Amino acid sequence: MNIKHQTGLIIVLLLSGGVCWGKLPERPTIESYVTTDKPLNVSSSDSLGRIELANGDVQLLVLNTRNVYKGLFEMPVARGDVIKTSANSRCRVVTATGDVIHLGPDTLLGLNEKNGVSMLHLWQGQLMVYGMPMLQGREQSLKIHTPEGRVELKTGKINLKVGVEGVKLSVYEHTAKWIDNQGKQKKLARGQIIQVTGESRQVGLLPGGAEVSDGLLVSPESSIVRDGIKAFREKDFKKAETLFSQTQSAYPYNPAAAYHLGVMKLEQNDLKNAIRQWQRYVKIEPESERAKEVKRNLTLLVSQNLKEEAKRILANEAQISDATPTPNSIAVHPLLNKGQEKYRYVGKGLTALVISDLAKIPNLKVLERQKIQKLLDEIKLSRSGLSDKEVALRSGRLLRAEKLILGDYKIGKKKGLK
């Protein structure tokens, strides 16, 4: 072979990508790993991400120590580690670059990194991968090696299956590139599917409903919520709270977690967190029948909670009043009506408008009108002889606001609103 031919071969190998990124390594010998409950220490430089949520029998095989870990929640993953799920088990991994990977049942996945590029090795099973964008742009693709070739994904959502029938790649959002072991490339767009078995390669369109069924099969969300609801019904609230808290940590918009956590917090008389959870639930599922009921209960709870908070603040007034105000906070006192009594109702609306406008300013914390009003009521009940302005200043201080907006309005017959 002359030099010309050799150069050509090198160029071809480089272009094919096979040389650059290699192929799927040998399947790890799982038997050589030993189960342990020792603490797992991963330095931040070695960390490739973390197992955010796991449901069922999920194992982390740590390359450095040859140890196997179970009961995974917020478990760090390092270079060379392998995650194994058994039947009916699912797992969610978040990489250091924010990509999300859902592992379905009977899956064996290795995690690695080369020159700052995340690489996954899928020996068997099924993944749903969410390639996440960055505001400054994303230069590197996530690379997933399979027995038949590899997938490259920058942003988007794909499903990848490795089984006896070969490799099946479905693209649900944006685009992904398939490169087989011979270096042949195929760019797939949203709605396309490719099935590769040895030399055979078939490209087609995704069947209807595939995304939903794949999601249900792979995501740990639905199965862990199901377990949480079961524990809740069986009144095992400790387990239910753990499961729902884990779910919410990984899926902040899961409605079942928010609703049930709200119920459990209410049971524990933790009004503040019950309200927070139910407010979150109403935001997630505003149109549901359950949300209507929750909204009704929330109104009562908020009022009750405010009263208790005001009482608590008053009881500790001395300490609180001298405390440093909350930075960048502003309290808006209800605007006072200086005109005819019939225009008193306008005050609430005007105050709401001021609050609404102030709330648009980034980094400025606006203290709620309702909270201030409730506090004023409490103060009025406990003390007398103070002018409205003094009371308002004090309420702002009590709420630890840095600044306070006071005002009044007058509606005249000719001059309108002043």
Next chain:
Amino acid sequence: MSKNDFTTKGRGMWRKNIFMNFYWILFFSMMNLVDDGALAAESGKGATESRIGTPLSNEYKKLDRKRLEALNVKLREAMALYYDRSYRLALPLLQEIADEVDTIDVLFWLGKTAYKTNRPTLAIEKFNEILERDPSLLAVRVELATAYLQTGDLASAKKELQVLLDSEAPESLNNSAREMIARIDRTDKRWFTSLRASVGTVYDDNINVGPADNNITLPDGGGTLILPGRLRGWLVESKVNGDVLYDFGERDGFVWRSRLNFFHDQYLDSPRGDFNFTRIDVNSGIEYLTREFRAKLPFGFVNQRFADEELTQGFYTAPNIEISLNDNLEILLGYRYDYEHFVADGTDSQDNSTHRVTLGPRTRFDFGGAIHIATLLGGYTVREASAERFSFDEWSIAPTYFARFQTGTEIFLQGRYQNRGYDSPALLFQEDREDNRYTATAVISQTFYDHFFVSASYTYIRNDSKTPLFDYEKNLVGVNMGVNFRF
């Protein structure tokens, strides 16, 4: 409803569907196309998605590293929702991000999320912002066109697609744009016409509506009426129905509809030819159509001929409304006023004015690969004729079932009960006349080659009357074939 109404109803379905839903159908079909378009675009030159990694905004550089990372976290949260089609929850997050860093990608996702959550104005604003920065992003024009469609602004949608076609876009993107323009053109159409004509043969076992008893004894020694008995025979039935509809163009708005119905029964031999019957009904009127509400105000003229001579001339108006309670249930409320003048000598005592009110529910559902429509209409009718013996009060009830299968087969079934009390006895009789009439109709029709159909029908009528002269039964069995065209 006569059996003739079946053809009217069947024929009217396509138009009703078009005018109830065509903007939505167009929008959703465009959504699919856009997805295809984006799909093509993503894999082609000039696509927004392919620009990821090279954002056309450097505003992120102004942010400190901590703030940028916080926004990246928010972007990941938003995109996870976006990828899982939770657009409503993704929208506020993307808006917050775009307020600080409006890269092309963020604006693009925000725009798409906006029209997926039925906020086309916001989508249009964002897509236009992108195109102001880089007009070469042709895929964005497809998205912008779709957002315009959602607002019903077909002209702007078409304009954007035309800009794309005039540019050097990838062929796949051009194909999507061409297809979208073709669909818009179809929707932009204002005039709709349809014609349905059929001819067939019917066996009538009581052509002269002869009573059950041929010898009728008149009261108070008035003698006995000896009647000729039932006439039976074949007739040729011809029907032509034509519709012209003008759409004023608003998604929820007015259309003007004009309709011609021609019906002729030709008996094949004399003396049965004395029973030949022709009816021409022409009407025209405005209709207001929305997804939840339909109101119609037709005015019509009717001319009837019997035994080859002119029998009546009349006019009518029939305002009616249909209110959708949900996707499957509607309430129908109608009123009809008829004035009928009998032209033939000696028949003017039958001149009459008739008021009729109908009310009832209609349900529509899909099952077993077919559309099923069931209606139950109750009615009350008052007729004031020149002679009291032709005046009556009537109440009626009529259940109807219609099914259309994907195979092109249609089935129509109807039952009707009428109770009619006349204001005075029939001529020669003394007892008040009261009729109970039972009618059952069944029609099956099969369409083939899109424009042709054959149908078979059966109608049974039994009129139980206190006056024996009007006590009769009648059976009609027929087959016909015809054509059906829409322009």
